[in-house]
Amino acid sequence: MESQVRGGTRWKRFAVVMVPSVAATAAIGVALAQGALAASFSVSGQSFKVTTKELVGTGFSQYGALDEGYTMDGKKAVHPVAVSSFKQATIKDLCQSVVTRTSRCSGTSV
DSSP states (O other): OOOOOOOSOOHHHHHHHHHHHHHHHHHHHHHHHTTSSOOEEEETTEEEEEEOSEEEEESOEEEEEEEEEEOTTSOEEEEEEEEEEOSEEEEESOEEEEOOOOOOOTTOOO
């Protein structure tokens, strides 16, 4: 006896899974945009936070790219980055903080 292969997309099942997922993603995006939810990012193992009191812009675009830099040991490395762009934007009270490790040279205090 051969099993029957059912083709096609089960649209109702697809909608039952996708609608709540899209709604939750939209809710998180709105909360981030209104400052109700803080965002913390980690790029190349370094944590950073960016906050602003107000961001108004048009023509928003975001994409991934590769940036050449150096590791904490001084070796060349390529790091994935997120690039954001606006055609026009106004930002008020921008604050960015980065947690990073510093090294000490002998005989020098930091």
